[in-house]
Each structure stands twice: as structure tokens, then as C-alpha cells.
Amino acid sequence: MSATATHDLHDDHGPEKGWRRWVYSTNHKDIGTMYLIFALAMLFVGGAMSFVIRAELFQPGLQFVRPDFFNQMITMHALIMVFGMIMPAFAGFANWMIPLMIGAPDMALPRLNNWSFWLLPFAGVLLLSTLFMDGGAPASGWTLYPPLSLQTGNGFPFAMFSIHLLGLSSIMASINIIVTILNLRAPGMTLMQMPMFVWTWLITAYLLIAVMPVLAGGVTMLITDQFFGTTFFNAAGGGDPVLFQHIFWFFGHPEVYIIILPAFGIISHVIPAFSRKPLFGHDAMVYAIAGIAFLSFIVWAHHMFTVGMPLAGQLFFMMSTMLIAIPTAVKVFNWTATMWRGSISFETPMLFAVAFLFLFTIGGFSGLMVAIVPADFQYHDSYFVVAHFHYVLVPGALFGAFCGAYYWLPKWTGHMYDERLGKIHFWLSAIFVNLTFFPQHFLGLAGMPRRIPDYSTQFADFNMLSSIGAFGFGLSQLLFVYVIIKCVRGGEKATAEVWDNPPGLEWTVPSPAPHHTFEDPPIMR
Amino acid sequence: MAHSPARYYVPHGTKWPIIGTIGLFTLFLGASNWLNGGGSGSAWVAGTGVAIVIVMIFLWFGQVIKESESGEYYNADVDASFRMGMGWFIFSEVMFFAVFFGALWYMRNLALPWLGGEGNSFFTPQLIWPGFEDQWPSNGPANVGGAYEAMPAWGLPAINTVILLSSGVTLTIAHHALIANNRKILTVFLAFTFILGFLFIGLQAEEYIHAYTELNLKLTTGVYGTTFFMLTGFHGLHVTIGATMLLIIWIRCLKGHFTPDNHFAFEGIAWYWHFVDIVWLGLFIFVYWL
Amino acid sequence: MIRFLIPIAASLLAVSTAQADWALNMPVGVTDLSAETYDLHMMVLGVCTLAGAATFAVMIYSLVNFRKSQGAEPATWSHDTKAEIIWTIIPTLIMIALVIPAAQTLVKIEDTRNTEMTIMITGYQWKWHYEYIGANYSFYSSLAQSSNEARRLGADIDVYAVENYLLDVDRHLVVPADTKIRYLITSNDVLHAWWVPAIAIKKDAIPGYVNEGWFKVNEPGIYRGQCAELCGKDHGFMPIVLEVLPKEDFVAWISARRDGKAVATSGPTATKTAG
């Protein structure tokens, strides 16, 4: 690489010492690390809340918490998991890996990058503080439907502003990611040559910029309805509570693809790497992501089939929703075809990727089922839906994150993680996650509504299984933390390629990746 | 631009974002308490937050301006990043306004007709809102806020339309002058632009006073008042921000900043201003006129 | 016609459907439409099961046969346009096949013409209010006392000893069998949803708006359901009990209560034909 820069403005190449390194950081790797640590912490906060939920649901009757607190727990569990855990986790991957994958010196707007991250912990504090306020945290479910959400106590404005901050953080992070990808690719890297993780994030970031402001608008309307007497969601003044649902889901449905697309990206690296075969149908994969992203804007009302929409609306949203299965099918089939006639080995990342393939598909199937309107009249707001979305969120998105973490840990830390413990973590997670969420399908079909703290005795057996699974799954994650700490502390030295020669620029830099990489862009052939 | 740096500029460390975060946090803490009835104490906290944010923005942008004007840090790639960033930021703003326009559309074309018994909502007025008939403007079946008059399109709003549109023209003239390196025309027409901007805000304030005192048209006047004030209000806020930024780049022009081929800030704000302009056209058509 | 797909999926589920406590599947229900809904459910479940079986079979085959430890040599190809076109078209066709019967059922569900009587349902935090339109009879229906005592935090009552724990109310909603009944639904405060699985109906109660729908129960009996939209702290405690009487019994029942007027088989507001 040429080193003929006229004069060197980068007088210092090592990181700063002490807290300034982190608080003032403009380095994509440090910021990525902070995102990942924050996400891991939030996994335990949100997970602890799911423990409260599952403990209360362990058997019928109220044992531990009051119904109102239970509702606060489901709301906070979901908000923390979605906005505090899974999105920051993928933002962390994006920060770490996108510059490495496209040969950029850093993110395009490094100062803004710092801001995107640091808003998060503050927003988290604002959100969590509502638990200790008069009236408690929001208890209206993460969907925040009015008028119920307007019955929240003093915590209401805090929670709403916290969502504003989270949105601001996401928008700025997304602007940064898009600009980095479009502007800082190594010379010669065309868009279609971009690695799949970069592609998925390009489109995810686009979705985020398109829908986070919509959520912000909806939240603003909630605030003004509550405090300034507007009537957006009040029929007396000509408004409609259902309008909020449209706004929320116009955000919310693309949001679920925001959550899953980066996982798709990670899987699209890991499966080829451990099948020792190039990703099948790269271009088709790109078009499939674009198709999913486009469709995700026109399906939102499938969350609202029971609100009394006109027949034409129900038909339209049923059909558009079912269309999403097609590009998703292309993706699943292409991953399968990648493994076909490969030379497969089962390191921990690959195990998580394979589990993702199977279990995400199951979650996708139940998604297809809930899209059938008449049947959704039965499924809706039952545990069947809870089972559906946890299958796509936990063994889907979260396993995607685990998969990426194991795959890139050696690149980040310079050490190999403990493969044996990694495999144990995998097997415990894979078994318990099914024990937790598979019985919930049955509960839903048998008629158990979601968001209830107590249930009729006929639902007792499956709930107990599900709770046992949840505790097992949660505790297994302590092992994950241990594996990470162990890997950061030491272990077998990782080579630059780490694995069996996977393609990609990230494997051309040493492990651990130096503080600054690609200050002069690599030249693509 | 004698020697533009060969490498992409990556700053090492920055304290502005964390200060900005603390500012926003303070603002929202104060605002939340104030909304919960916390009184003037919390208003002061919120005000402090705003002040921190404003100071932070000045210092942060100040540093960027210095780096940009020195010509030692930024190359064409950095400039492109800024431009793209601004473009995507404006896109996010478009979506923010879209949701309010969407709400307006929903109220007029779906919610009110349903309340009036259309579609499969035949029983709604029969059982809940006897006698309600759908029309626009409306303050809803419960006549929220009492009798009011709608804001006519062809008074102040039409004048404001002319004002904003001409400010778009003057800004474009200024931009061409900048490219042609005609500093005099640049400063004069840029001045016209922000003066028109502030004039617009003044007239808008006038209109609000008129609405509140004479038309009994308030934020609380059902969906008409709600959508009217929320849409025009957020737009007005954007005009205020835009005009302030125009004022700032005007001062920068006086100081001799910007060159024909390096004036990202000027262009970014120009885009923003045109965006605000277009939103106004939407408002004029859908809020005032139709 | 859909039913031939059912056995495949049903056999997977049927293992222990007999035991009530381990109910695994959606109830078939007691209306024509609930049976159709059940069929749709089994159809899409069957399709998913088959699609899953096929996809998973290929995955498992690859995982077993193309292992590095078995000396598998990786192929180098990375696309095959013909295969890709095929596996785009197949799901498309499947989707079309699924949408058609679903749409047909939906059209029937939305057809509220020719109803014979009308009930107004209003959700409250946290109870239901039922009104027989035209009969001038209405009442509230709340969680049964026995459940209400047992469900308190710290209540020392064995919930298994409570009959129909959390699924019982003080006053049932009583309706006649074999009658096309229109229900109108709204709410007095926040959103609720009225859900009775046996008749496959779930409809949101929205303050300020009236939703409508209909059902026609074939078999007299008692059917239980619950509020299905989060409505605050006691959302889990506002069940629904629908008691379906043979027509004559219903007439006797309502005559004992109404104030002299005939039960609306076509009440004053029931004249409209639905679209």
C-alpha cells in the first residue's frame, strides 16, 4: 500500500488512555465495542424482565407481582430488547465490520458516530428510570396503543422522550452507515461486489431513516394528545385511536426487518465460510433484500386485522404480507444451496447459523400462518403470535448476533474463543430456546391471550415447560459472557484469516485489527 | 485549496457529542418534569438543556468550519460525505412531515367519514354520535373546542406562499452568484432570503394570534385545530431554524468564507431551505386550500 | 376440498389432543365459519409443514453428506439461474393457492346482511356490557366472584379448586342457536377485544367507533373466551361467557326480561345491508 501522503495529520495512532478513549471516541472499532457491550448488558436487563414474566407465568394464580407491574415488565422487556439490545448489537457489528469490509479508514462521520452511541445509555437511563416513578413504567405493551398508553403515570413523558432519543440515535447511525457505504468503498469495489453484510446494512439503514421519524411523529402526537389537548387519537374531536396503530405499524413492520436483515447478512458470511463455497446467488440475494425492504412498507396493517378494517384493506394487506414469503424463500433456498456440495465443518458460528436456518424458517412459517386473515382472527393477540415473533427474534435475530459474535471475536480480540464452551453454549441455547417458545404455539392455539399475568388452569402445563425453558435459556447466556471474557483475556492466537480462508478485506488485516486500518484505501483488482 | 490532504480525515477524539447528549438529557428531564406539572423549576432545567445543546452546536460546527476553511483537513471525499449526510438527513425530515400529512389525510378521508357512518361504520353515528355528519373542516362529533372559523387560504397564507417562494428564488440567485464568485450579489440576495424567512415567521405569528383571538381556532379545536397547528407549527419551527442558519451563513459570507468550489454548508442549507419551501406548498394546498 | 391436506399435519399434532390440559390445536368451533377458519388453519399449517419438510430435508442432507470431516470437496459454482427461477415461482404459486380460499372465507365473514337480531357489546375497564337492541335489556358481565377472590396476589386459594378459573363471569351473554346474530362492539374507555375461540370471532372494541360482525351458532352450549387486547391492569380478568340456548328457550329467557317489546329480529337500526 502506498505511503506517500504529503503530510501526516494523524500524529497519534494509538488510542487515548483512560476514559477519554471511550467517551470522546471517534474510532469505529471502539464505538463498535461500546455498542456491543451495551447490547450485552441490555440483554441481561431485558432478560431479567422476561424472567419476571416467566416466573409469574410458571403456574396459574398470582405469585410474585401485581398485574400492573406485570404489564410494565412486558412493555419494558420488549422496548429494552428491541431498542436497547438487538438494534445496538447490530449497530455494533456495523461499526466494527463495515469499514473493515469495504476498506474504509473509519466511518464517514466519526464525530456523529460517537453521538449516535452515547445517546443510547442516556436514553436507557431515561427509560429505566420510569420504573421508579409514580405510576410506574409504561404498561401499555411496547406498541403503546392509546388510549391505554395515555393512562401511564409520571413516567409517560420520560418514556416518550427516551424513544425520541433512541430514534435520533438510530437515524444518525444510519445516515453514517449509508454515507460510509456509498462514499468510502475501496476504489474498484462496485455496489454489486459489496459483501452481503454491507448490503443488508445499507438497506437496513435506509429503512431506519424512513421509519424512525414516523415513530417519532406518532410519539409526538401521543405527547400532544396527553398534554396539549390535541385530538389525534380521540374520536370526540374527530380523531381515531386506530390511527396510532397505523402509524406505529408503519414503523413497526419495517422495524422487524430492520432487526432481521443484519442477521441475514451475518448468516450470509458464515454459511459460505464454513461450507468453503461462495455464497450461492449473490445478486439474487441482493434483490431479495431489496424486495423485502420494499414490501415491508406495504404490509403494516397485518398487525391490525381485528380493528375492523374495510374488506378491501384486509385483502390487500393479506396478499402483500404473503408476498414477503417469496423473497424470504429465495434467501433460505440460497443459503441451503450454498451448503449443497460444500465442505462443511461445524465451528460454533456455523452451528448458530444452521440453527438460525431451521428456527428462523419455523418462525417465518408461523408468520405466514398469521397472515391468513380469517385464521388470524384466532391467532391474533394470542400466544401463537408470541411464539411467532420470538422464533424470528430469538433463534432468528439473537442467534444471528451470537453467530456474528463468535465469527468475528478472534478478529476483534486476537484470540480464539474456547470452542468447547462455545459449542456447549450453542447446544444449551438451541435446546432451551425451543423448550421456551415451541409450547407457546400450543398455548395460543388453545386460546391463551397474550399479555396476561395469570391464566386458566388448562394452560398450566405448557406454561410451566415454557418457563423452565426460559430459565434454562437465560442462564445459558451467562456462559456466553464467560466465553467472551475468557476470549478477551487470552487464548490461542488468531491468525489474520482466522478461519479457512474466507473471502473479504476484513481477513487481510491482522488479528486483533489494529486501532486504525485502511488509512490508505486498499486497491481492489 | 493548494494542498488537499491525500487521506480521508478521521478526527481523533471529540467532546461535543457527549456534551450534546448531556444537553438533550437535561432538556428532556426538565421537559418531562414540566409536563408532569413540575412548574418553573423544571422549565429552567429544560432551558438549561436547550442552552447546552445550542452552545454545543455552535462550538462543534465552529470547529468543523475552522477545519474546512483551513483547507488542510478535508478532501473531496469528506465533502461528499457531508453532502450525502445532509441529503439523508433531509430525507428523514421528509418522513417526519409525511406522518403528519398522513394523519391529516386519514382524518379527512377515513376517520371523519367513519364517524359519520360511512363504510362498515354505519352504526357509529347512530349509537354514539347522533346527528353527526362528516364535513371538513371539523372539530369532531363532540364539537371539541366549540364554534370556530376555518383559516382562509387566500389571505395571509397566500402572501406567505409568495414570500417563501421568492425566498427560494433569491437563494438560488445567491447560490449562482457564489459560484460565479460575485460576492456582492451573493451577500445581498442571501440577506433578502433570510429577511424573507423571518418575515414569514412574523406573519405566521400574526396568523396564529388572529386564529386564537378572533377565529377561536386553537390547537384544541378537534382534528382541524390539531392538524392545522401541528403541521404549520412544525413547519414554522423548521423555517425558524432554516432562517437562523441562513443568517449564519450570511455572516460567514461577510467574513469571506466559501469559495466557488467549496461551500458545502451553503449548499446544505440551501437544500434544507428548498425542502422547507416544498413542505409549505404541501401545507398551502392540503391544509389551507383544499 | 381443503381437507385432504389435513391428515398430514393433523397426525403430527394429534398425538395427545385428547387430553384437555394438553390441548394442542385450534378448536374447530361451533359455527360454519369457525369450521372454515379451522380448515384454513390446517391448510396453511399443512403447507408450511410440507414446505418445511422439503426444505429441511435438503438442509439435513447437505449437513450430513457434505461434511469436511468426511472429506467432502467444495464445489465452486455459485449460481444457477434456472434453479433460482424455479424456487421463486413455486412459493409464488403456493401463495396464490393459499390466498384464494382465505379470501373466500373472509368475504363470508364480512357479510353482515340479513341478521335476525342485534347485540351491542361495550368494553369497560374491566368488564363487558351487553345490550339486546330492540329488547331494551342490558347488563354488565364481570369476572365471577370465585375467580376474583382466588386471583389476588397472596390469596391463599388453590386455583385448581376454582371451577373455570378466570373463565367464568357473573352473568352470561345468552343468545339463541341457529340465528344470525349481529354484534356491534365499542368501548367506553380504552381498547378491548372480544374473543370467543369457539365461534372464531375476535373484534376490537374502539372508543368512539362501532365495529360490527356476526355469528350463527349451530350447537347450544356454553363457550368461553377472554378480552384479547391489552386494556390495563385487569386485562387478564375480563372473560366472556357465551351461552347458546335453543331458539325456544331463548325466547322464554328474554321474555322473562324484556320490557314488553318483541326481540328485534330486525331492529330499528338493523335495516342496513352491509357492504
Ligand code: HEA
Ligand atoms: C425479526 C422479526 C420478524 C420477522 C422476520 C417477521 C416475519 C414475518 N412476520 Fe412477523 N412479527 C414480528 C416479528 C417478525 N416477523 C413481531 C415482533 C410481531 C408482533 C408484534 C407485536 O404485536 O407485539 C409479529 C407479528 C406478525 C403478524 C401479526 C400477528 C398478529 O398480531 O395477529 C403477522 C401477520 O401477518 C406477521 C407476519 C409475518 C410474515 C408473513 C413474515 C415473513 O417475513 C416470514 C417469511 C419467511 C418464511 C415464510 C419462511 C422461509 C421461507 C421458506 C422456507 C420458503 C418456503 C415457504 C413457503 C412456500 C410457505 N408477523
Ligand code: HEA
Ligand atoms: C429481540 C427481542 C426479544 C428478545 C430477545 C426476547 C427474549 C425473550 N422473551 Fe420476549 N418479547 C419481545 C421481544 C423479545 N423477547 C417483544 C417485542 C414482546 C412483546 C411485548 C408486548 O406484548 O408488548 C415480548 C414478550 C414476551 C412475552 C409475552 C408477554 C406477554 O404477552 O404476557 C414472553 C413470555 O414468555 C417473553 C419471554 C421472553 C423470553 C423468555 C426471552 C428470552 O430469550 C430471554 C433470555 C434471557 C436472557 C438472555 C438473559 C437473562 C439471564 C439472566 C437474567 C441471568 C440471571 C443472572 C442475573 C440476573 C445476574 N417475551
Ligand code: CUA
Ligand atoms: Cu379488556 Cu383487555
Ligand SMILES: [Cu+2]
Ligand atoms: Cu409485521
